[in-house]
Amino acid sequence: MHKALKRYSPIFVLPTLLAFIIGFIIPFAQGLYLSFCKFTTVDNAQWVGFANYNVILKDASFLNSFKFTIVFAVVSIVLINVIAFGLALLLTKELRGTNIFRTVFFMPNLIGGIVLGYIWQILINCILSLASKPLLALNSSAGYWGLIILMCWQQIGYMMIIYIAGLQNVPSDLVEAAEIDGANAWDILWKIKLPMVMSSVTICVFLTLTNSFKLFDQNLALTGGDPNHSTEMLALNIYQTFYARAGALFKGYGQAKAVIFCILVIAISMLQLKLTKSKEVQQ
Amino acid sequence: MKNVKKLLALGLAVTMTASMLTGCGSSNDGAADADAKTDATDAAADTAADTEASAEGGSVYYLNFKPEQDQQWQDLAAKYTEETGVDVTVVTAASGEYETTLMSEMGKSGAPTMFQVNGPVGLANWKDYCYDLKDSAVYGELTSDDFALKDGDAVAGIAYVIESYGLITNKTLLDKAGYSVDDIKSFADLKKVAEDITARKDELGFAAFTSAGMDGSSDWRFKTHLANLPIYFEYQADGIGTTKEIKGTYLNNYRDIWDLYINNSTCDPSELAAKTGDDSRNEFLASQAVFFQNGSWEYGNLTADGTFTDDDLAMIPIYIGVGDEANQGLCTGTENYWCVNKDADAADIQATLDFMDWCVTSDEGTKAMGEDMGFVIPFKNAVESQNLFVKQDKEMTAEGKTPVSWNFPTMPSEEWKNGVGQALTAYAADQTDDNWEAVRSAFVDGWKSEYELVSQE
Numbered sequence: 001m002h003k004a005l006k007r008y009s010p011i012f013v014l015p016t017l018l019a020f021i022i023g024f025i026i027p028f029a030q031g032l033y034l035s036f037c038k039f040t041t042v043d044n045a046q047w048v049g050f051a052n053y054n055v056i057l058k059d060a061s062f063l064n065s066f067k068f069t070i071v072f073a074v075v076s077i078v079l080i081n082v083i084a085f086g087l088a089l090l091l092t093k094e095l096r097g098t099n100i101f102r103t104v105f106f107m108p109n110l111i112g113g114i115v116l117g118y119i120w121q122i123l124i125n126c127i128l129s130l131a132s133k134p135l136l137a138l139n140s141s142a143g144y145w146g147l148i149i150l151m152c153w154q155q156i157g158y159m160m161i162i163y164i165a166g167l168q169n170v171p172s173d174l175v176e177a178a179e180i181d182g183a184n185a186w187d188i189l190w191k192i193k194l195p196m197v198m199s200s201v202t203i204c205v206f207l208t209l210t211n212s213f214k215l216f217d218q219n220l221a222l223t224g225g226d227p228n229h230s231t232e233m234l235a236l237n238i239y240q241t242f243y244a245r246a247g248a249l250f251k252g253y254g255q256a257k258a259v260i261f262c263i264l265v266i267a268i269s270m271l272q273l274k275l276t277k278s279k280e281v282q283q
Numbered sequence: 284m285k286n287v288k289k290l291l292a293l294g295l296a297v298t299m300t301a302s303m304l305t306g307c308g309s310s311n312d313g314a315a316d317a318d319a320k321t322d323a324t325d326a327a328a329d330t331a332a333d334t335e336a337s338a339e340g341g342s343v344y345y346l347n348f349k350p351e352q353d354q355q356w357q358d359l360a361a362k363y364t365e366e367t368g369v370d371v372t373v374v375t376a377a378s379g380e381y382e383t384t385l386m387s388e389m390g391k392s393g394a395p396t397m398f399q400v401n402g403p404v405g406l407a408n409w410k411d412y413c414y415d416l417k418d419s420a421v422y423g424e425l426t427s428d429d430f431a432l433k434d435g436d437a438v439a440g441i442a443y444v445i446e447s448y449g450l451i452t453n454k455t456l457l458d459k460a461g462y463s464v465d466d467i468k469s470f471a472d473l474k475k476v477a478e479d480i481t482a483r484k485d486e487l488g489f490a491a492f493t494s495a496g497m498d499g500s501s502d503w504r505f506k507t508h509l510a511n512l513p514i515y516f517e518y519q520a521d522g523i524g525t526t527k528e529i530k531g532t533y534l535n536n537y538r539d540i541w542d543l544y545i546n547n548s549t550c551d552p553s554e555l556a557a558k559t560g561d562d563s564r565n566e567f568l569a570s571q572a573v574f575f576q577n578g579s580w581e582y583g584n585l586t587a588d589g590t591f592t593d594d595d596l597a598m599i600p601i602y603i604g605v606g607d608e609a610n611q612g613l614c615t616g617t618e619n620y621w622c623v624n625k626d627a628d629a630a631d632i633q634a635t636l637d638f639m640d641w642c643v644t645s646d647e648g649t650k651a652m653g654e655d656m657g658f659v660i661p662f663k664n665a666v667e668s669q670n671l672f673v674k675q676d677k678e679m680t681a682e683g684k685t686p687v688s689w690n691f692p693t694m695p696s697e698e699w700k701n702g703v704g705q706a707l708t709a710y711a712a713d714q715t716d717d718n719w720e721a722v723r724s725a726f727v728d729g730w731k732s733e734y735e736l737v738s739q740e
Contacts, residue, residue: 227705
């Protein structure tokens with residue numbers, strides 16, 4: 001049986017593999033090729049070598065949005081994971097109504113990013129207007145914190161569910177043994193629970209990291225990069241490069257930015273995976 | 284086991300992160316939607332073609348820019364197919380998505396045979412795809428050569444709709460305030476009326492201007508349409524039609540009219556950053572303000588549910604205190620040009636040219652464009668429009684007033700408009716000379732730097 005399965009495995013893999021090649025590998029390769037070209041539509045590209053890369057590495061707006069993305073990513077990763085883990089700890093205790101709370105916290109994740117962005121834009125503008133502060137379109141720090149609040153609100157529930165699953169898998173005999181040995185709650189959390197849920201931490205940090213770097217819809221809807229591109233993250237910057245100016249040149253720049261962006265995100269997330277994976281323990 | 288895990292993790296990482304990159308290369312939702320539509324209409328047309336073979340075997344694929352007129356175009360296309368047997372597919376890009384949709388559609392094998400650009404700047408993107416319409420029948424139908432978009436000697440685009448904008452006025456409210464549209468013949472008059480209304484705002488119960496919203500749904504009214512006026516007068520004074528370096532001669536007048544708009548409005552100027560186009564229209568519909576800067580395309584929205592009749596409304600020119608104001612007309616022009624895809628099959632190109640000609644010469648076509656779509660079309664066989672604002676534009680021109688032409692297609696880029704819009708919003712919230720200097724800088728310096736950026740090869 002096992003052998004037969006093995007023999008036919010290429011056939012079973014084929015549909016998915018084909019879909020993957022058509023839907024991913026080919027466009028990816030084409031995208032890579034186009035980043036070395038000047039083009040209006042994808043089939044009349046004109047090779048320009050590294051010219052696009054030379055220009056964008058000197059592009060101040062790209063570097064600024066890179067900085068803004070990093071500052072945003074660091075704060076949102078920490079906040080989302082700490083709060084989600086805290087909630088997961090609370091909701092794995094034998095409390096009344098934990099199921100309701102889990103559902104409630106998870107719900108924001110079901111709403112699309114654009115919708116969330118506009119809802120929060122109205123909310124935040126209303127508060128800013130009551131406080132007679134400049135509105136979002138003119139207020140980059142409000143835009144920054146607005147994005148953080150929005151992302152926390154959306155992501156915490158999802159990460160919390162992953163942490164809850166991890167915490168429920170911590171063997172109760174280990175916890176009991178530790179209690180008998182006289183460990184307090186703090187020790188149990190740090191020395192038993194946290195190492196045991198390290199695989200959940202890896203997943204959650206990975207997800208929040210890539211989500212923060214790739215953030216687009218929420219950014220577009222909440223601030224649109226205003227004021228003066230100061231709240232523009234990398235993905236939005238790429239989009240603006242592509243569409244805010246006419247002419248074939250800018251398509252190439254946008255594409256080259258997208259390639260750099262892709263390599264960057266892969267590199268950072270691989271580094272993160274390596275770091276957190278080394279902390280995981282086998283049960 | 285560990286290796287497998289590692290491999291899985293790598294695969295996951297690559298897939299998740301790189302989906303961004305493929306996003307840029309592949310088509311968007313709008314285009315996918317268009318695909319589905321094309322397939323459906325193709326299937327329908329196939330059955331039709333079986334019974335009645337088309338003349339040269341060519342077909343038309345029109346990528347329409349105006350979502351408001353989608354249904355009318357679909358109907359007109361169906362009528363044409365019925366009459367001639369030539370298959371016409373009309374796909375409409377979602378609002379604000381035209382460039383992205385066009386870009387992905389043009390990259391496909393069944394590319395649009397007929398598309399549109401918004402003027403010289405839009406043409407820069409697509410000139411390599413434009414069929415020279417110099418010898419086409421539809422070019423001969425134009426009432427004036429001004430309505431052709433030229434690329435050197437070639438005719439790259441044909442304007443198919445002419446629109447006007449100005450200050451839409453609620454005559455009933457203006458009457459209540461003790462004035463009539465005839466009292467407003469210059470910027471000084473407009474200022475006097477607006478400031479008088481503001482002074483008596485509580486007593487009258489309405490404001491002079493609807494909110495000049497700077498949200499993305501509305502800011503084009505000011506960063507593009509209003510900004511056209513100082514540009515127009517500068518071009519007039521210098522006798523030019525486009526420039527690489529704008530001087531900003533009339534920017535002080537731009538400031539005057541902007542001050543007037545934001546300080547005599549329904550809301551506090553600092554709230555404008557979040558006000559939308561719908562807000563502004565609703566204020567006008569609810570009779571909260573007398574003046575509403577917008578164009579002839581709003582006529583349907585204002586009269587559809589009977590809120591206003593032609594007797595309640597008028598459109599007056601936007602005076603900014605420059606030039607011969609007594610003879611200034613509405614801002615009239617176009618940013619909608621039809622282009623034909625040069626790379627399409629010869630039969631398809633011919634079919635497209637025939638379709639365009641039919642649209643602007645046949646009774647059905649001109650009637651559909653003039654009455655159903657409410658367009659004023661610059662062609663010899665055009666029918667009379669029922670649109671009040673269009674009729675007013677005609678009257679004013681007949682009286683000898685000079686329409687203000689549309690010069691915003693010469694603005695260097697979207698980015699330039701955004702810069703000006705951003706500075707205007709900041710100025711509205713805090714009206715200092717420094718903040719106006721930022722507007723001036725975005726306008727003048729931004730023009731130069733954007734022009735240099737986009738014209739490099």
